[in-house]
Amino acid sequence: MPQPDPQAAAGTPHDVKTAVLVSSGRHPVSGRAGRAREDARAVEMGLSLVGADLSLVHAGDPEQASLRESLEGYLGMYHGLDGGRPGDERDGQLSLLPLRAGEDAVPLLAAWLERSGVRLALTGQRAECGEGSGMVGYLLAERLGWAIATGVAAIERCDAESVTVLQALPQGQRRRLEIRLPCLIAVDAVAEAPRQSAFGPARRGRIETVDDLLPADESRLDTGSAGWQWQPARARPKRLKVVKSTNARDRFKAAAAKSSASGGQVLTDLSPEEAAEKLIDYLRAEKILAQDDQ
Amino acid sequence: MLQTLLPILIFAALAVGAAGAVRRIRLWRQGRRTPMRWHRLALMPKRYLNDLHHVVARDKAIAHTHVATAGGFVAAMALALVVHGFGWRNPILGGLLLAASLCMFLGALAVNRRRIDPPPKLSKGPWQRLSKSLIAYSVGMFLVSLPLVGVAPTVLGGGVLAIVLAAVLVWGLLEMVVGMGWGGPMKHAFAGTFHLAFHRRPERFDDNHPDASPKKTHDVHRGSRSTALFPLDLTAKTLGVEKPADFQWEQLLGFDACVQCGRCQNVCPAYAAGQPLNPKKLIQDMVVGMAGGSDAGYAGSGHPQQAGGIEVGKPGFGNHRGGPTDAIVPQLVEAQTLWACTTCRACVEECPMMIEHVDAIVDMRRFITLERGETPEKGAAAIDNLIATDNPGGLDNASRLDWAADLELPRIQDRPEGVDVLLWLGDGAFDMRNQRTLRSLVKILRTGGVDFAVLGEEERDSGDVARRLGDEATFQRLAERNIATLSRYRFARIVTADPHSFHVLGREYGAFGGDYVVKHHSTFIAELFDGGRISVTAPTQAETVTYHDPCYLGRYNGEFAAPRQVLAALGLEVAEMERSGYRSRCCGGGGGAALSDVPGRARIPDMRMEDVRETGATTVAVACPQCTAMLEGVVEPRPRIRDLAEMVADALVEPTAATNATSAPSQSREEEPA
Ligand code: SF4
């Protein structure tokens, strides 16, 4: 575009190859497959940042019957992309990385991110089915040596070097973070609601299978989970914090609190050993580690 | 002089008019082509004289005016062609020509009287001019034809008078013949002729119905109620209508036939509520889009709240532009205009040119929803819920029968041998207000000894709301799944208390392979009364009730009698509202309008409640969960709102213990494994 761009010096978001890691969602009432709620918000964030330049990636079992349905849900969001380049009506594109039983998604995703030159990766914080550990982001960042920010509510600015985000804190507070690229951003449920998934763009979006990323050998196996014991999840009881205040404002604040943000301490300048000691003490105090657990 | 001039004038007018007509036909043919059925042209005269005339004749004065003017013009034109054009100057023909011109003149006078202070529904501008042109043509034709019968030949032979007369005649010919082809007001006659012949819903005409009785009055719907939406091919390149050229050519032709009579504007609930929709302006917008240009030439009431507004003839139009291959929304029509429609079909019912407004609106909504993903927020949420949970509320579909936990409703799954009646609950089953209606209906069925069963959690939303919101994909998915479910069970007919389910199951599933006998509960209850299977106690005190016809029961499916029969059986006197029967005013809840909730000056249900109050009724009988919800949303104090089923259930005479023991429900209960 001819007109001078204030961001020209550092590059526009379009210069930053951006991708969203999407997973197959599970509707909380019916259990039907569809867009995962946080991932859909991540796609929304990506689309308003770079428009149809955004690429999507999913690592999963291509044989699964409902997979196409959930993935099309994301592709159906490629419309009305005035946030990117005006009038951009390109169709969405998704790379499907086939994952066989017992394989780990992390090495595949990492290889794909590296190969496609992605510098900004967005994702939801936790998948709605499968392991749903919320660990993928951390493991990927560790493997790639990238920065990671979680609980992100919005991207304020992005250029070729860095990205400024707002991180969601309890009780509607926000913290502004400036992160060097490449980085991985896990999007919070308070981010902008996803746009409607439309049938036409969903139908036109392309799903491309990428199966030459890694040799099919041991390195792809998920060795960690092999020894796990599986059991159905139980709803965990919520820790109740009864606020006995006659003051409605206090009670409301307590009720609206996302999690207890008070009572924590910020520890700085500790040696790794001291830090570990402190953490173990904390976990014991919270009865997460047994007293005699070493 | 005139003798030589006349044939030239007439043939020149015809030639220029024909050139315009060819251009006009090209404009229509920009739409999507369908196979041409030329033989349908032969149907046109009867459709015009019969079907169209009966709609026009709901307003007697206009009908007479139109017959005189149009009939006079057609006769005068044909005779003038013979007499003046080809020069067969026969005095008898001349006399007939004089008579025809006179007849047209009388009609034109009536047109002019109406145009002195035209009601706001009428367009001004060229339409105001037309009334004068009619006089010019008829007077001119009368005067030039006088010599044929030997009157005043010398006066008109030459000189200034002849020139004046020629000028008047030219004016008349320009408007009536040239203007017909070139898009003047008379275009309606030319486009209307073809529109009647190639109408996209031929079932609407009597000629498609061998049993069509000529005894029907004007107020009775002619032909059949062809009201099912057309299925959309989901594999098409683009879905729905983005630009005027995406319409089928018959639709473009239909828009062009509009006479701007404003009858649709007068009955449209959204327009009356001050929402930005005027069906008449919408049709004119489509014409603008088809021909290209702006709406600056429009001289009627606009869409409320928009430039130009509802003031007739107020300047301000011209901001909306369109072309055959330009996107309609938002340059030509704003999205709010399309979302304001309740799909009540009042406009279609009233339109003398039989234009299909609702089809056009849904076509454009389809594009917005399926391609643009810009369904109004709550509508989009309802669609998402339908996709995920099969009901618009996003509720667990297994809770569909929670309201009946104590009723031990027989399940069709337990009745492989089949049942008489499959009771279709509809999404009202999730709504506490409607659950009272459903409980009443169950009580009636049990008292009447009806062998019925329900689908339970296997029932899904019929797809009505998704379809009216333009999401044909979700509709077709729901329809296919429901049809697959229904195919597994045996039942003689479906009964439902929801007119929307009634319409969709009964009329729209057919296109997807689901053919069922579907009855609305009012019809079914009326049959129970007829068969003497239920009886009621007389009302304890006299009460004035009125009845609100749901659009999807009445206008969509023609059931006006059964609900009134039921009320009569209850011994109630019905004080009819002014707008009842086929002219009933919508409650505002149809077509997803309750979800898109376009702001207006008033609320549609409030206006309907005013209609109810005018009758002095203390109770308004309803027959639709949506109407119930909309009308109960009106602030108190207001008349009570009661479903027909509730009224009947309250008055039921309980069967004696002996008959109870043998009634169907208790039998089926015994069959159930303990
Ligand atoms: S269907 Fe009803 S709401 Fe829609 S334009 Fe016609 S009259 Fe108005």
Ligand code: SF4
């Ligand atoms: S659409 Fe029909 S009812 Fe409306 S103004 Fe035109 S001709 Fe009259």
